[in-house]
Each structure stands twice: as structure tokens, then as C-alpha cells.
Amino acid sequence: MAAARSASTRLFQNRAFLWLCLLATNLAVLALAILVVSILWQGWGTLDWDFLRSTASRKPENAGIIVPLWGSVWVCAICGLVALPLGVGTAIYLEEFARRTRFTRIVQTNILNLAGVPSIVYGILGLTAFARMFGAFGSGADAGIELGDPESLFYLRLPFGSSVLAGGLTLMLVILPIVIISTQEALRAIPPSLRAGALALGATTWQTVWGMTLPAAVPGIMTGSILAMSRAIGESAPLLVVGSALFLLATPNNLMSDFSVLPLQIFNWAQRPQAGFHDLAASAIVVQLVVLLAFNGVAVFIRQKLQKPLL
């Protein structure tokens, strides 16, 4: 034990620690404020409707973000359409059906580990498994198998190449563990008495899940899913590996189109030596942050309004 301290020393310690706390906390808020203000300062001047409607250009004053903006929409839509059913299904199985066997413990540990895998490693996986398909359909850029007309909406080719489909599936791998873990937490928060009630009325396990547990957990699942999707919108390293195009003049028109996404466009512009492109990058960041804020706002709204206390 430490030596006994006088009351005044202890009170001073107490006071000093509180000041330290306030200092640390304010530093975090200050960092956020500086970040937002400095980017707004730099990006505000070049942010207008033309910027949102223009394609890529070698001149900063003509360049815009319409192509990466639509690229983000396509990629994130594919990512969400696959990751959400798969993730929610996995979570339901693990929480509601699986007995606590060795297998489920391995699956559980594995999901926690997947959540810790760096996103660029998922990029490598996406490049090999989706863009190249392990070289099973020939290597290089030329397609092994083609279905349909390259201009139509239903064009498909194998391997996928550096397409919106490959990009979306790669992002799906990144957010899948996040969706699973947040859905599991939402399901765990449902009191067991609700399930017991349904089961006591003779419902099967699935009927209990579909009729009682899942509806009660929907706000929690939606909050987690929206946060996972906002992660997907901002993710860029895996798509850099899968191979997004840097200079595109057309928005995607089918699953096999080349793509760029907003964060990669920011990356690309920030890397250029010309200051004009740096301002454009700042403007694109403002757009990106507005989209993300909207997503987070919806998540907060759902959490506050729809989540009724159970019991």
C-alpha cells in the first residue's frame, strides 16, 4: 500500500486528474474541429454543381466526381445486397440455432479474427478470388467466358476482372464480420423470456425467430448494418488492390463495368503534385463526409426513435 496521504494532497490529485481528463477530451474534439474546418476551408471554393456532374479531366477546373460517385453507389449496393443477408443469416444461426459445440466455437473465434484482418488483405483475396478467379478461366485482362452484349445491363464475364461486381464482393468480405457481430449483439439484447413465451405456445424455433426475436431486434440490426455500410462507403484500400480505374469518362452500366469510387478518387487527386487537384480532393471529401453524416444520422435516428425498451 502507498503511504497515507493528507486530505489536501488527495483532493489536489483528484482535481488535477479532472483537469487532465478535460484536457484529453477537449483534444479529441479539437482534432475533429480542425480536421473538418481545414478541409472545408480548402474544398469549399471548388464545390459546385458542375463538380458533382463532371467526369474526369486532366484540367482541375473541368474535373468532377460523377463517375466515382456512381461507382460508389454500384459497389456499395452490391456489397450490401450480399453482405447483409449473409451476415444476418450467420448471426441468426449462431445465436438462435447452433448448439454450443466445438464447431460453433471455432466459427465464433474465426469471425472475431476476420474482423481484425487488415482490409488490404481482403483486397488481395478479392483480386485473386473474384477479379482473377484463381486463373481458372485464363489469366490477364481478356475474359475467359462471356455472356451477353458488353453494352447491355445483363453482360457477364468470367473472371470478373476489375469490375464493380468484383469490387462490391471484395467490400462484402470486409464488412461481413462487422455485420455478423453487430447482429449477434442485437439478438443477444432480446430478453430470453420473449423466446420462451413463443416456444411455450408451441412455436418451432424458426417461428420464434421469425415472429418474435427478429422483429424485436430489427432496430439494432439496422443500426449495425448502416454503420457497416458507412464503413464500406469509406473503404478504399481493398478496391485499390482489386484494381479500380483511375481515369474514367463513363458511369458504370452493368456489373462488369470498370469503376472508381469516391475515396479512391480522393486518394488519386491527393497524390497529384498540382495544388488544383488537392482542392478538388478536399471538395470530394466534403461530399463524402456529407454522405457519411447522412448515414450516421439515420442510424442515430433509428436508435433513438425505433428502439423501444423491452421489459
Next chain:
Amino acid sequence: MTTAPSNLTPMTDLTRLGRPKSVAVRKFRERLIVGSLAVAATFSIFVTTTILVVLARETILFFRFPDVSLGEFFGSLEWNPLLGAEKHFGIWPLVSGTLLVTVIAASLALPLGLITAIYLSEYAGSRVRAVLKPALEILAGIPTVVYGFFALMFITPVLQKLNPTLEGIGTPESPISFGGYNALSAGIAMGIMILPIVCSLSEDALRAVPRSLRDGAFALGGTRFDVSVKVVVPAALSGIVAAFLLAISRAIGETMIVALAAGGMARLTANPAAEVQTMTGYMAQIFGGDAPAGSVEYQSSYAVGATLFCITFLLTMVGQYILRRFREEYD
């Protein structure tokens, strides 16, 4: 003799969870659903296996190149696959670059994050929380490429303003003078990035400590400082350490900040003002189009990726072990 209790069937109608169906149809449907859910759950195992197979296969292909060996990979202190006549593939410069940036980020974010967490959990009233929590959530949601841009366009110029003051510090071989790319700038941005992770996970751990412990410490005459730092923090230590490890592993795996702000020169240095390259930064450079597919440089990035995967995997496992092994159970 029937095995299914017949009195269960009429009960189903009471549940109003669908039209009444025969037991056989219901059982079949149930089995189909459970089966497909189980397939979904197995998918995650499949993902892990594929990651391992891909990394292993491509890394072996890298070591098959004539001028590459496992001994050089772990023995050489030089990494220059793109420049110069003689190529060297020693992983240590990339590891040290990663470590340097991570240490800077951690020394910033771990203390600040923990103190903020203590403040949020033990001191702050609901009004302060209502402002602080959303601010931290926004910080957590900002894409990493934005932090990279911030480091390159704001932090680095600020650091460069310090250069005249710093003249004469450091050795002639590695002077403390900030260039356009440096480890400190990337480290600071990364620190801001992992701060919310440290903070929210530590706060969860602190809040999980039962109230009775605090009440007991207060009853013994402890100040709020005594209670928070000497009772609550030690009780939540396993969760806090796990939060630290998770944040560090996130920093090690982070790509876009270092790709933008840390530079592209792999070298063994502890100088925070120096341009360094991290493992992720190298991979971004290669996959971003600096090397033709199939070349030895291109293939080397898989070996770097495998190393990165092993490090972060190890950190995650240690974190989970600490959580399980050292968790204090009250109740």
C-alpha cells in the same frame, strides 16, 4: 405408436405465426431454413481458409524466384525492389517503418483514449456525454483516406514550420527536418484515427465494472480519482488491454494514411521526421500499379501481405486470450 406428441399440433394455431401446416411440411421447411443458415455460417470459415491458401500459394511463388530466399527475407536489412541494379528483399525496413508509425500513433491515442474513456464513464454527466459521444462516433466514421489527406495537407505543413527551430537536433546522417513525407505526420493522423476505437472499447470495459465496487471504494473514503484509477481501471484491465491491442492491430493494418503521408522509401530508422514505408504502404504502391503482374516485385507484395496477416492475426489472438483468461468476474 407416434413419437411426436400429438397435442402440439393444435397449439400452433394459437401462435398465429402463419397458417396451420402439417407437421411434416413444417419440419421440412424448418430443416431447409436451418440448413441454409448453417451454410451462411460456414462461409466465414471458407473465407479464412481462402485467405490462408491464397497468401501461402503466392508467397511460395515469390520465394521460387531465383534471387529471393527465406534467409534474405528475414536476414537482409535492405528493401529496394524497385530502385537500383541490385534488388534486395529484406522485410525489416518495412516492419520498422510500420512499427515507427504505429508507436507514434499508439503513444498518442492510448493515453488520450483511456483518459477520455475514464472521463466518459466515471465523471461526465449526461449533457457532456450527449456532445462527446457523437463527436467520437463521427471521428470513428471518417474514412481513412480523409485522415491521410489531412496528414499530407495540414499536419505536414505545420510540422515543416518547426524545421528552423529543430535545426541542429539529430545526427548529420538523419537530421530532424520534416520533408513532404514523414512518419510523424502519418503517425499523428493514425493516432486520431484509432483514438475513438481505444476510447469506446475501454469505456465499455469500464462500464462493465459493477457499481458495488465503486460504492465500496467511496465508502472507504476514496476520492473520485482514487475510485476511478485505483479500483475501476484495474478491475477493467483485461478489457482495456484488449482494446489497446485491437487499436494497435488496426493501426498496423491501416493503408491509406501511410500511403499518402508517410512516403515510399523503405528504410531502417527511428527518426520520426524521416520518410518511411510501411508494409501496407508498399502493398498499396505495388497493387496501385507500380509493378507489372507476375514480376518479382509484384509477387513480393504477397509475402509482405502474409507477414502483415500473421502479425495482426497474432495480436487479435493475444487480445482474445487476455479477454478470456484475465477477465474479472463479479456477481
